[in-house]
Amino acid sequence: MSSGPKFPPAMQEWVTSQFQKMQKFPPAMRDAAREEMKKIIAHAYSTGTMLSIPWSTVQLTSLNESDPLKNLKRKTTDHAEGPPKKVQLTNNSFVPSVKPLKTNVFEDDARTRREKRFQREALIEQNRNLNTNHHTVMVSGMSVGGSLGARMQGFAHSHHHVPWRHVAEPVPDANVIDWDKYTIVGRSTSIFKNYLRLTSDPDPKDIRPLSVLRQTLEQLKQRWRSEGNYNWVCDQFKSLRQDLTVQRIKNEFTVQVYEIHARIALENSDLVEFNACQAMLRTLYELGLPGKREEFLGYRILYMLHGRNRADLNFLVSQLTPQEKELPAVQHALKAHMAMATGNYHQFFALFLVAPNMGGYIMDHYVDRERCGALITMAKSYRSLPLRLLQTELGYESDELPKLLDFLTKHSANVFTNPNAPDIEKHVACSAVIQTLIQVQSQKYAKVGIKGSV
Secondary structure, X not given: OOOOOOOOHHHHHHHHHHHHHHOOOOHHHHHHHHHHHHHHHHHXXXXXXXXXXXXXXXXXXXXXXXXXXXXXXXXXXXXXXOOOOOEEOOOOOEEOOOOOXXXXXXXXXXXXXXXXXXXXXXXHHHHHHHOOOOOEEEEOOEXXXXXXXXXXXXXXXXXXXXXXXXXXXXXXXXXXOOHHHHOOOOOOOOOOOXXXXXOOOOOHHHOOOHHHHHHHHHHHHHHHHHOOOHHHHHHHHHHHHHHHHHOOOOXXXXXXXXXXXXXXXXXXXXXXXXXXXXXXXXXXXXXXXXXXXXXXXXXXXXXXXXXXXXXXXXXXHHHOOHHHHOOHHHHHHHHHHHHHHHOOHHHHHHHHHOOOOOHXXXXXXXXXXXXXXHHHHHHOOOOEEEHHHHHHHOOOOOOOHHHHHHHHHHOOOOOEOOOXXXXXXXXXXXXXXXXXXXXXXXXXXXXXXXXXXX
């Protein structure tokens, strides 16, 4: 297959010299000269005179004026009065006016040949599908058999336009697995089934169909409310999800299963299963299936704050539409993101106390980290800090003073100026705890333990 037209060296040298000459002229004249050059080359190519033209003597009239401004004025007048004049070559041959090319003539020629080749291949494929029982085709009165005849007939008709809607469907690639062929439908009637990782092809007699899986979900919700045994419920949900996966069931019921399991996992601080559910929910929502997309979009932003993955978080925020940013759960998560980015711990802990849905369960995983940073900031500014103030500023409820004292103990900040006073009246000695806090922060919160992926 030819890669493109072969242009003589003399013509290539002429093109190079003309481009160098153009650099001395203003942009408007350079554009006019390029258009003129395209016309000359197009005419020489179409008439087959590229080898016979003495290219070194060809001059561009657009660059042949001593006064560039005068040349521009003349060209403007010529365009106003009528069509552009013909281009004259030094060998007294004339090039008729042609429509200005939008792109390089070499690229146009290559594109035209590609289009013809695609059309020819489409005709060949169409003939193969329409004439599967006929192995012989007639070309110009001759009988030619096999694929050679199809190619010759396709070449003979390549100048005709072939609409793509008439092209037959492509033959499936034998190397690509057709997964629909292997989709199974379960026959098991068991409501509950322990989760086992598949090590071989699934057996339909061990897989529950959709009707049974719906019953399983209702039973699991009742068991969770009545017994609260998370290990058993989680195992059953994983088994339920597995049966949905092997049967390639992706519908509104699938969304419901993953959403319920994700909430139960959050309630039990199981970020591994939460992330597994969250990742699948993203795929299901992208398919247009209905669900609590707003709720889980807020969860995803809050979890990214836990991982401190600023690049992915900023990319996600940039992809949000104005309508999504106005959703309550998303708006809350974005405000928490802004508070952390600007170091506004007062606003962050206020948002922590009013987190919608189950966002507070995610924030629980990094709220102590933010409390440590906020306490360091305050300790640098005050000599002592009353526990009554810390209880409010660090996001504790009014009855959670014991939790505040436990936090100070775990972070080696339980040094008070008045240790014998009642707990609510005690003041933290800032100068005595600041260095210890900084050390604990670097050791305890330098790395984030991410489990799973969202």
